[in-house]
Amino acid sequence: MRLKIEEVLDKLLTKIEQGRSVEDCLREYPEFSQELEPILRLSVKIKGLPKPEPSPEVMSAFFWEVEKVIAEQRAPSFRFRLQRVLALAPVRVVSLILLVIFVGWTTLSFSARSMPGHILYPVKRFAEKVQHTLTVDQKSNAFLHLTFADRRANELLWAFERQKRIHPGLLSAMLGEVELAIHCSDSLPKEECSELLGKIQRVNQGHKSILERIKVSACGCDTTLIQKAINQCLERNCCIEEKLNPKSGIKQSPCPCLKE
């Protein structure tokens, strides 16, 4: 097979690199010698040219610049590894879940102490609704309503101390929670019912005391509303009394306060 001239040139260049002379190499390929001789001599000349060297001053000065990059390079290598770990899907999912849990838990903790008008107050009320929905047991539900009723009573007092006005929404919510607790007691066995009613009575009396305290310093426009709520507490107390002691003969069911 006839050799291509570029193949021959490459072979001869390799031989020249190994130390053989141009004439010596060309003798092996006389058919190419006329064409390759000037090319080989030129390549030898190019190879023998002095190598352009960068200015030592510029290179030294630039080396200082590079030192800074090298110093930065060490830190990113850790960051780079961390990024690679975070790039893994399961790690990302778990991290996201943990983040959501942390943010949720923190928000709920802060919202538990919030009062009406605060940015987190709606979160508090929403969390109560969720808690109520997730509680299936009637007794626990009743106790939950009493807890919520106590919270509304505290909020009512807090709002009154600030604005010197009664908050109708909170008052209604407070009374409503107690009513729901009484409803829950209906489906409970007798012993558990008595225990619950006893607690409801204590909470109800507590609310009545709060309302009476508020009434003393409330403005005239709120007095009717407060009085109405106090009366409701009194009627409710009678109903509970009747439920606890059916033979006392104070009043016969159905309790009118529960119908409202």
Place this chain on the structure above:
Amino acid sequence: MTFSLKAFNIIRNFMPANSSILNEELNNDELLKVVKAAKVGDKDALTRLFKYLYPKVYRYIFYRVERKEDAEDLTGAVILKILKNLPGQKKNFKHWVYRIASNMVIDFYRRQGVRKEVKIDDLEEDIPDEREVKQENVEWLNPSILKKAMCCLTREQAEVINLRFIQGYSNEEVSRIMGKRVGAVKALQFRALQALREYFRKKGYEIKD
């Protein structure tokens, strides 16, 4: 590229005015090890890599730009880019380095709006007269004349001359760097040398030993 005078003076006081101490030769195995260590932030490896790359990149760029100052600035920019992007580097290292250098030279000329990389306007003046050569025994071929003569080559041919004869890589290495087959590199090498020889012949120079 600007450096503060203070920093420059400090370094000049500490560094001998000899670039050989900033020159490091590495064989392929050593280079692999150094690159691997440099990727994870090993300071010594990064320093060795800098010393190895700087002169090579400079020589490569020197033959592609007209002014020495531009070659120095571009070399600095290329080295910084290499060191910054090193952790993400994959595949053939030398190929990656020369691609960065080549692309930055192209960008440099694109920014300047110059089509041809090196001007050949004053080539006639640079080549010594034949009579002068004979009388004064001066070497008519020097790096700056070769740089200008390389204008008559295509970019690929010039790249082969640069990598093969100036950088001193083998055909196999050049083929890996350029991403071409060895046969194609041999053909480019032949055509490039033939074009250069023809160019000098037209200028009246018989290439003799």
